[in-house]
Amino acid sequence: MGELYAIYLRHVVLMVLTLGWSRFWGRTRLRRYLWNHLSILGDRFEYRGRGRELLIGFLLAMVMLAGWAGLMWLAWVYLFHEKPFATFGMFDIFSLSVVMIGFPLAYVGHYAGLRYKLSRTRWRGIRCGLAGSAWRYGVVATFLTFANMCTVQLLTPVVTVNLARPRISNARVGTLPLAFVGSAGDVYGRYLGYYFLNIVAWLAAIAAAFAIGGSTADKFGLTSDDLLKLFTTPSLRTVLVAAAVAVGVYLLFSLLILPLRCWWQAYWFRYLVSHSRAGNVLFATAITTRQMWGFLVLNYLIVLLTLGLGWPWVMHRTLRLIAGELWLYGAPDGASVRQRTDGGSPFGEGLLDMFDVSGL
Amino acid sequence: MAPSAATPARYYDGETAQVLEVGVRPTAGELILFRPADSSIVARWPVNETAVLGDGSHEGAPPIVRRGGEARLVIEDPEQRRQLAALIPHLAALAEVPASAGRRIAALGASLAVLVAAFWGVIDYGTEYAAPWLPYSLQVKLGETVYEELVADKDECQGQRGLAAINDLANELARAAGYPHEVTVHVIDGGPVNAFTLPGGILVFYSDLFEQAKNSSQVAGVLAHEIGHVVHHHPTKGIVRAYGVDLLMKLVSGGYSDLLNTLTSGGNILLAMRNGRAFEREADATGVALLEKLGLRADGVSSFFEQMMEKEPKDAASAAGIWSSHPPTQERIEATKRPPTGRPAFSTANWKALREVCK
Ligand SMILES: [Zn+2]
Numbered sequence: 090m091g092e093l094y095a096i097y098l099r100h101v102v103l104m105v106l107t108l109g110w111s112r113f114w115g116r117t118r119l120r121r122y123l124w125n126h127l128s129i130l131g132d133r134f135e136y137r138g139r140g141r142e143l144l145i146g147f148l149l150a151m152v153m154l155a156g157w158a159g160l161m162w163l164a165w166v167y168l169f170h171e172k173p174f175a176t177f178g179m180f181d182i183f184s185l186s187v188v189m190i191g192f193p194l195a196y197v198g199h200y201a202g203l204r205y206k207l208s209r210t211r212w213r214g215i216r217c218g219l220a221g222s223a224w225r226y227g228v229v230a231t232f233l234t235f236a237n238m239c240t241v242q243l244l245t246p247v248v249t250v251n252l253a254r255p256r257i258s259n260a261r262v263g264t265l266p267l268a269f270v271g272s273a274g275d276v277y278g279r280y281l282g283y284y285f286l287n288i289v290a291w292l293a294a295i296a297a298a299f300a301i302g303g304s305t306a307d308k309f310g311l312t313s314d315d316l317l318k319l320f321t322t323p324s325l326r327t328v329l330v331a332a333a334v335a336v337g338v339y340l341l342f343s344l345l346i347l348p349l350r351c352w353w354q355a356y357w358f359r360y361l362v363s364h365s366r367a368g369n370v371l372f373a374t375a376i377t378t379r380q381m382w383g384f385l386v387l388n389y390l391i392v393l394l395t396l397g398l399g400w401p402w403v404m405h406r407t408l409r410l411i412a413g414e415l416w417l418y419g420a421p422d423g424a425s426v427r428q429r430t431d432g433g434s435p436f437g438e439g440l441l442d443m444f445d446v447s448g449l
Numbered sequence: 450m451a452p453s454a455a456t457p458a459r460y461y462d463g464e465t466a467q468v469l470e471v472g473v474r475p476t477a478g479e480l481i482l483f484r485p486a487d488s489s490i491v492a493r494w495p496v497n498e499t500a501v502l503g504d505g506s507h508e509g510a511p512p513i514v515r516r517g518g519e520a521r522l523v524i525e526d527p528e529q530r531r532q533l534a535a536l537i538p539h540l541a542a543l544a545e546v547p548a549s550a551g552r553r554i555a556a557l558g559a560s561l562a563v564l565v566a567a568f569w570g571v572i573d574y575g576t577e578y579a580a581p582w583l584p585y586s587l588q589v590k591l592g593e594t595v596y597e598e599l600v601a602d603k604d605e606c607q608g609q610r611g612l613a614a615i616n617d618l619a620n621e622l623a624r625a626a627g628y629p630h631e632v633t634v635h636v637i638d639g640g641p642v643n644a645f646t647l648p649g650g651i652l653v654f655y656s657d658l659f660e661q662a663k664n665s666s667q668v669a670g671v672l673a674h675e676i677g678h679v680v681h682h683h684p685t686k687g688i689v690r691a692y693g694v695d696l697l698m699k700l701v702s703g704g705y706s707d708l709l710n711t712l713t714s715g716g717n718i719l720l721a722m723r724n725g726r727a728f729e730r731e732a733d734a735t736g737v738a739l740l741e742k743l744g745l746r747a748d749g750v751s752s753f754f755e756q757m758m759e760k761e762p763k764d765a766a767s768a769a770g771i772w773s774s775h776p777p778t779q780e781r782i783e784a785t786k787r788p789p790t791g792r793p794a795f796s797t798a799n800w801k802a803l804r805e806v807c808k
Contacts, residue, residue, distance in 0.1 A: 097703065101557075101561055108696070132461075132523075135502070214461030214462070215463075262466065397701055397703060428464050
């Protein structure tokens, strides 16, 4: 982990020195480390992306955004004749349009970024890749997410299965395609259980918060007036009290709700892995709710409490989790898996970089 | 090392996903890769066509390639990589051992601490000098945008005489401080009892402040204080600093973490509070000095604060007012205390007009 820390710190120092422009090269170095320290069947992954590819991708995304802004400006001048209607100005049109296209584009970028990363990944010298259209994925993902919102999240299994499928079954190692054979029906029962337990947990947490909050206020003889004063003339004490209250509420909710979430996530992850395969290689994992807690909650806290400096530690924990919990059965027939002759995505992850959704 | 000893390695042919355990034997001009079982030759790579991909500090085992091909040779054992590198200068990169991680982390950590401190210093003191250089038209645009947002659902008072009176005094004070631009005072009907300054010399007063004020010198005091904010470019500095801290947090998190946005806002609040205190003290001092320079009654700032202190806010509306942005403290009252002498800032007629500016 020391090596990873040194690479990460170097990246952060350069980020501050270059006001962020070194991030393309820093990310590349971090990926080289992470990829090459992860192996399957004794063979390490190899990352051969270049920082300048990410830079070009970023610049392309910027050009696209500028083009869009120009288009909006033309629309403003020629369609609206520079007249705001109902206090709706040029700036509002632009920001609204960015929100409207930004949501689908984030998904497009996500898929395109995955394609880029896979195209720069090698295993046993064989390039990986991702087929399929990022735009199609963006449209499907937007539609499904919207439908899920309209049905108070009850479509979550349909959404997750249908978003996981293209990302897995379009991925390949050379000529060997991966496959995903899951279906939403399999996980619906568990999801509904999680859904209603979640509602119960929220109600319990809110009730508990009120009970605790009320009794503390009584105990210290606080009135609403005192509370108001506390916030209108903030002192160090107020800030500390507010922080303590926030931590208390956070703990209460996390104790009731996050374990449930981890329980569902662990189940979903086990399902996802065990329903994926690559040729005659089968995958499996027995990741537990507790391990998922460590992955989702503890990792989050580590990054938060170290102001981001704990990130390499989190990555290290994640590598260990993958190494320990991803099991393979069977071996690929090496001779039948061949290198593909087509290249892969030529540019970096412009859209992804712009929306800043890439975990790695 | 005996020249005949072979190095065990994994060989990927670059065309299929087969793995071959091979022995590597360097000769004068070639790397000979052979099957250990029967010594049959797998490949012969001319030494001057070989290269190492990556390095020992990023890659766990940097692969060796023959340039132009996709085949790879991986030697897992670092000691054996080092020995091979010693024999073949082309593969020297294999032997590169990074300095101890601990020492590099210490050095990088120290430079990061210095950089963050320097960055903070640039934000904190740099804005002091940089903010006034921001194009004035941009500052006005910024201030106007914020103003439009703020007053979208409120009534702006239109009393010509009152507005003229307060705008005249505001510009007189600004000129006395050597401020080169026109300032504009807007009055909004109602409460809370407050006044604030936006970038580009835009001042906003709530009419409740005129009603609560005991005399015109209190209003003049508050106005002079706000002009203090204007001439020190406090609103612009505040915004620049908030953005600076935001940027710093993003950079320090390696550009990775959205989680930190939460913390960023926390950092901004702390900064705003810290800035707040320093800015208020500066505006107080400048305000009083400007009134004295013009020979106007300068007891308004402290007497207004005293009055505010006496009747602590009991309702949310007044609490959200002058208390939130200008907390009256004993320290500030002491620092701004002046005798009630000097010319009144408003004539009786103007003072009456100002109090009726919203009628
Ligand atoms: Zn002030």
